[in-house]
Amino acid sequence: MPPKNTQPKYRQIADYLREGILNGTYPAGQPLPSEESLAKQFGVTRPTVRQGLTELRASGLVEAIMGRGTFARSPHGRPSHTRPRGVRRTTDGRYAEADGLRWTDAEPPVATRTDAPLALADLLRIPPGEPMFTYDALQTADQGHLRQLHRTYVPFSVLLDTMYEEEAPPPAPDLYNALAELGHELHFTEYIRTRMPLPDQAQALRLSDGVPLLHVLRVTLTETDNPLALEEFHLPGDELELSFRL
Template identity: 90%
Template sequence: MPPQNTQPKYRQIAEYLREGILNGTYPAGQPLPSEETLAKQFGVTRPTVRQGLTELRASGLVEVIMGRGTFARSPQTRPSHTRPRGIRRTPDGGYVEADGIRWANAEPPVATRTDAPLALADLLRIPPGEPMFTYDALQTADNGRLRQLHRTYVPFSVLIDTKYEEEAPPPAPELYAALGDLGHELHFTEYIRTRMPLPDQAQALRLPEGVPLLHITRVTLTATEKPLALEEFHLPGDDLELSFRL
């Protein structure tokens, strides 16, 4: 006689669906059985079914689309979008992103003053608390289908004895040309990690529950590896992969 399953019913439902998603019974993008069907199958109420689905949403294995139902999201499925990372020079001396995407700011970014937190100060090799020009932008492309949050930091100390002591420098990517005009040969280093979004980030990027962020930190450096500026990019991490030429 097989051992009796002593797990709570909602967890049994979650495990049943998780196994079906991982073994391909429910392919990515396909609808899962309805709440009513699962409730009858397991002899429970619909709120119990929803509790099991909530577990799967938190782990990123299902997506609930209002008015359409609940859909599988397999971790083995290749993302729909592949974006090359990097920066290239244009013939006129400008800088463009390697992915060629033309981003538009939802609103014109405005320079604000912030004090460098410890983690960013370490990357920029400046004292914690040093003032910085900071720009924030929600950027969209492809008629709003693609979204990212972009933040630019420029330490005040980088701008000493330049015209930008009297006026704010432009945000990236225009910042690169401005730094080049100051005589710097630019190089870039990126750091990439994932984390769960803050509530305002999830709202701005329209992220379903359980979807992580790709958090990219880009440091702009001189030829002698002196940091000049830092950028942060936050992108949806559910249907996107990044590629690099080595």
């Protein structure tokens, strides 16, 4: 006689569906059994079924689509978008994003004054609290199918004795060309990690429950590795992969 399953019913449902998604019984993009059929199968109420589905959404294995049902998401499938990372030089010597996409700002970015927090000050090698020019932008490409949050930071100390001492430089990527015109030969370092989004980030990027962010920090450096500026990119972490040419 097999041992009795003592787990809560909602977790039994979650485990049953998880196994089906991972072994291919429920392929990515295909609907899962309805709440009603799962309730009958496990002898529970529909709220208990929803509790199990919530657990799967939190782990990114299912997606609920309003009016259509709940659909499987495979952790093994290739993403639908691949984004080359980095900065390239165009034929006229200007700097441009390596992905070649034409990003559009939802609203014209406006420079604001912020103080450097400890983590960013460390990357920029400036004292915490040093004032910076900061730009924030929600950007879209491919007719709105691609979205990212982009923030540019430029420490005041970098701009001393330049034409931008009193007037903010442009945000990246135009910032690169402005820095080059000040006589800098630029190169870049990126740091990438994942984390769960804050509510406003999930809303802006239209992320489903359980979908993480790709959080990219890019530091712009001189030829002698002195930091000049820093950017933050927040990207959807479900249907996107980043590629790097090494």
